[in-house]
Every structure is written in structure tokens, then in C-alpha cells.
Amino acid sequence: MRISGLVERTGVPLATVKYYLREGLLPPGRAVGAKLSLYGEEHVRRLALIRALRDTANLPLARVRTIVALIDEPADDLLESLGRAVAALPPAVADDRQGPYPRAEGVAREIGPAIDPGSTAMAQLEDALAAAESVGLGISAERARLYAQHLRAMAEFDIAQVPTGDRGRAIEYSVLGTAIYEPVIAAMRRLAHQDVARSARDDAGDR
Amino acid sequence: MRISGLVERTGVPLATVKYYLREGLLPPGRAVGAKLSLYGEEHVRRLALIRALRDTANLPLARVRTIVALIDEPADDLLESLGRAVAALPPAVADDRQGPYPRAEGVAREIGPAIDPGSTAMAQLEDALAAAESVGLGISAERARLYAQHLRAMAEFDIAQVPTGDRGRAIEYSVLGTAIYEPVIAAMRRLAHQDVARSARDDAGDR
Structure with a gap:
């Protein structure tokens, strides 16, 4: 399709598409003449990826660039x-941040033995656990174990869905699956709280 | 303690403490003279709550006010x-937003029967699922069922921890537990993905 078709298909404004082309975020089309390039499904998918990272995950363009470069x-x-692509997703961690991450290490042990103790997610977990502690809601060993068990079971399912074969596609899938499913899981968790609390009240009312 | 002690204990600047007092976010101290009020642990806890909602959950002050009013x-x-307190947490949903939420309804059925189909978390889930669909990662029935099962098990644990007796404390705990533990769970999930993927590689390397 022509660039106008790409604009129509994706709803991304022409000026934005041209900007992404100049910046190398969107690969060039296939030149079929001095003034005409044609674009395909890979361009549609790339624009959807950029939009998801920008709008849903609120990622600054520099981070999108990091991820796109790793996919390409x-x-x-x-x-x-x-690991580097997922580390570019929010919440941001200072580039020169270093461990140790004492709170995160205790929890990571419950998740599994293969975790990289210096990974960005460890810093993110450390910050999140420190925030919980600051309001008197530090994670108990029991909660850490229970959460770890259930989140690992969900992760096993997720990893089994990652497309194999094309490494770029695997990275794209993993980044989107991480960024796009975090709000899904947060909302499902709120509904699960609601269901458990309301079920308990209904049961009490029946007695 | 005097207001200066409150500043010292919490690290919240004096001007901010005075602002919260004027705005009613922080209850007045106990007046012990024309010019002296004393503050207690409830003030320390309230400042920690406000800070957590402002800094960790990035909540605008108007939303903090809604939550504090529901606690008080x-x-x-x-x-x-x-429900109203948790609904004030991000992601924001337009006040006049109404269902139906077709994507969320399918998933909510897997979570449990007691969910309020008009609740804010339903709108949040609908938006998150629509975003996933837009990048070709719509939730499958199998994934919805598996996530629902594990998140409900985690929610049962959470609800059992909510302090009973004082309703204000129960609301405070639930709001903080929701806002503060979402980043914990997101980071733990990333580590679980890492552990599953790296374990699979290590196993393959052993063969």
C-alpha cells in the first residue's frame, strides 16, 4: 500500500509516519519509483507496536527506539x-543503578533459581517493596511465597506462548505481552478482590 | 509531638503539612494552647498514606482527597x-463512563459471580483488553481462565489480611494494598518470566 493507505489503515497521522521513517523507528518502504514507496503488513504492525508503547505504556520515544532496535x-x-527490551519498559530505573537489592532478593528466591540478581526487574521490585514497607505494608514471607507460586504458574503459560523461530518476533511479543498485560492483570486483580469481598458478604447475609 | 516533630518524623516539609491541614487532608492536631497543637501517630500514618498515593501511585490531589474522605x-x-476508594486509583476512567464492557465481561465470568458489572475496574479491564487486542494480543479463553484462577487465589489471601473492626483502617489498608502492590506484582511477574525463560535455556544447555 502507499503511505496514504498506511495512514488510513492505522489512523497514525501522515506527519507522524514520516517522522518515524526519518527516525528509523519505521523501516523504509519498498521503493517502486523515484517518488513512490510501498508499505506492507510489517509496517502496520510496527505502527501498532509504537502506538502501544507510547500510548498504553507511556514510554518516551528514546525507550521505544531502544526496543525497536533490539527487535530489528x-x-x-x-x-x-x-532482557534489555523488557528493561526499557517503565517504571524507569537509573542507568547506573546497582544492587544489592536485599528486599527483592528474598522474594526472588521464592520465584526461582535462574533470576539474574542484577537485572532491572530486581531494582524495580526493590523500589516497590521499599514503598510498601514505608507505609507499613512490607511483604511477609507467606505473601511472597504465595504470590511467587501463582505468578510463576502464570509466567510458565506466558512463556509457552512466545513465538519461536523469528527472534525479532519473539522480542516484540514479549515486550508487548509484558507492557500490555500488566494493566490487564492489575484490573483482573481488583475484580478478584471485589469478587472475594462481595462473595464473603453475600455468604454472611445468607446465614 | 509538635508540628516540627511531625516534619522531622516524616520528612514532609512544614509548608506541605500546613497545606494538608488547611485542605483537611490531615486532621487537626490536639490544641493544648492558643498557639500549640500536638500531633500523634495517626498524623504520621496519614502523611505516609498521602505520600504513597502521591508519589508511588502518582495520584492527583483531588483523588487523594476522595480517598481520605472515604477513610475518615x-x-x-x-x-x-x-469500591469507591479503590476506583479513585489510576488508571483514570471518565466519570460518566458506562458499560457494556463486552471484553471484560467474558473475563470477569472466569473470576467469579459476585463482580459488579458496572464497577470502575470493569472499565479499566475493558480498556486494557482493547489495547491488547489492538496489537493482536487479545486474551484467549485459556489465558483468561488461568489468570483468573491464580489472581483469585492471591485475592483470597489479600482479603484475609484486611484488618477488621475499624472501617477506616480497612479502607486505608485496601487502597494501599491495591496501589502499592500492583508494582510489586508487575516486577515479580517480570522476574518470573525471566526465571522460566532462563531455566528453559539452562535445561536445554544441559542436554
């Missing part, structure tokens, strides 16, 4: 590229 | 107050 040129070590 | 004067129906 994944390292030989797929898990290394995956 | 809970309705007779505790679950009603709880």
Missing part, C-alpha cells in the same frame, strides 16, 4: 536482547 | 466505600 537486530543471545 | 467517614456499607 536481536543479539545472538535471545535472552540477552529480551 | 466510611459509608455504612463498607464494600461501597471500599
Whole structure:
């Protein structure tokens, strides 16, 4: 399709599409003449990815650029590229941040043995646990164990869905699955609280 | 303690403490003279609550005010107050937003029967699922069922921890537990993905 078709299909304004092309966030179309380039489904998908990261995950453009570069040129070590792409997602952690992450380490032990103790998610967990502690809601060993068990079961399902074969697609899927499903899980958790609390009240009313 | 002690204990600047007092976010101290009021642990806790909602949950002051009012004067129906307090947490939903929420309804059925189909969390879930769909990651029935099962198990644990007796405390706990634990769960989920993916690689390497 022509660039006008891409604009129509995706709803992304022409000026924005041209900007993404100039910035290398969107790969160039196939040139079929001096003044005409054609775009395909990969461009539609890339614009959806950028929009999701910008609008849903509120990612600054520099972070989107990091992720797109990892998708377009994944390292030989797929898990290394995956880790760096997911680390570009919010919440932001200072680039020079270093451990140790004492609170996170205790919880990570409950999740599993293969966690990289220096990974960005460890810093994010440390910050989140410190915030909980500051309001007197520090995580108990029991809660850490229970959460870890259920979140690992969900993660096993997730990882089994990651497309194999194309490493770029695997990174794209993982980044989107992380960023896009965090709000899904947060909302489902609020509904689960609501259901448990209201069920308990209804049961009490029946007695 | 005097107001200076409150500033010292909490690290909240004096001007901010005075502002919260004027705005009614912080209840007045106990007047012990024409020019002296004394503050107690309830003031320390309230400042920690406000700070957590402002800084960690990025809540605008108007939303903090809604939550504080519900804690200070809970309705007779505790679950009603709880629902309204949690609904004030991000992500924001337009006040006049109305269902139906077709995507969320399918998922809510997997969570449990007692969910209020018009609640704010339903709108939040609908938006999150629509965003997932827009990048080709719409939730499958299998994923919805599995997530629902695990999140409900976690919610049962959470609800059992809510302090009973004082309704204001129950609302405070629930709001903080919701806002403060969402980033904890997001970070733990990222670590669980990392652990599952790295364990699979290590296993493959062993073969």
C-alpha cells in the first residue's frame, strides 16, 4: 500500500509516519519509483507496536527506539536482547543503578533459581517493596511465597506462548505481552478482590 | 509531638503539612494552647498514606482527597466505600463512563459471580483488553481462565489480611494494598518470566 493507505489503515497521522521513517523507528518502504514507496503488513504492525508503547505504556520515544532496535537486530543471545527490551519498559530505573537489592532478593528466591540478581526487574521490585514497607505494608514471607507460586504458574503459560523461530518476533511479543498485560492483570486483580469481598458478604447475609 | 516533630518524623516539609491541614487532608492536631497543637501517630500514618498515593501511585490531589474522605467517614456499607476508594486509583476512567464492557465481561465470568458489572475496574479491564487486542494480543479463553484462577487465589489471601473492626483502617489498608502492590506484582511477574525463560535455556544447555 502507499503511505496514504498506511495512514488510513492505522489512523497514525501522515506527519507522524514520516517522522518515524526519518527516525528509523519505521523501516523504509519498498521503493517502486523515484517518488513512490510501498508499505506492507510489517509496517502496520510496527505502527501498532509504537502506538502501544507510547500510548498504553507511556514510554518516551528514546525507550521505544531502544526496543525497536533490539527487535530489528536481536543479539545472538535471545535472552540477552529480551532482557534489555523488557528493561526499557517503565517504571524507569537509573542507568547506573546497582544492587544489592536485599528486599527483592528474598522474594526472588521464592520465584526461582535462574533470576539474574542484577537485572532491572530486581531494582524495580526493590523500589516497590521499599514503598510498601514505608507505609507499613512490607511483604511477609507467606505473601511472597504465595504470590511467587501463582505468578510463576502464570509466567510458565506466558512463556509457552512466545513465538519461536523469528527472534525479532519473539522480542516484540514479549515486550508487548509484558507492557500490555500488566494493566490487564492489575484490573483482573481488583475484580478478584471485589469478587472475594462481595462473595464473603453475600455468604454472611445468607446465614 | 509538635508540628516540627511531625516534619522531622516524616520528612514532609512544614509548608506541605500546613497545606494538608488547611485542605483537611490531615486532621487537626490536639490544641493544648492558643498557639500549640500536638500531633500523634495517626498524623504520621496519614502523611505516609498521602505520600504513597502521591508519589508511588502518582495520584492527583483531588483523588487523594476522595480517598481520605472515604477513610475518615466510611459509608455504612463498607464494600461501597471500599469500591469507591479503590476506583479513585489510576488508571483514570471518565466519570460518566458506562458499560457494556463486552471484553471484560467474558473475563470477569472466569473470576467469579459476585463482580459488579458496572464497577470502575470493569472499565479499566475493558480498556486494557482493547489495547491488547489492538496489537493482536487479545486474551484467549485459556489465558483468561488461568489468570483468573491464580489472581483469585492471591485475592483470597489479600482479603484475609484486611484488618477488621475499624472501617477506616480497612479502607486505608485496601487502597494501599491495591496501589502499592500492583508494582510489586508487575516486577515479580517480570522476574518470573525471566526465571522460566532462563531455566528453559539452562535445561536445554544441559542436554
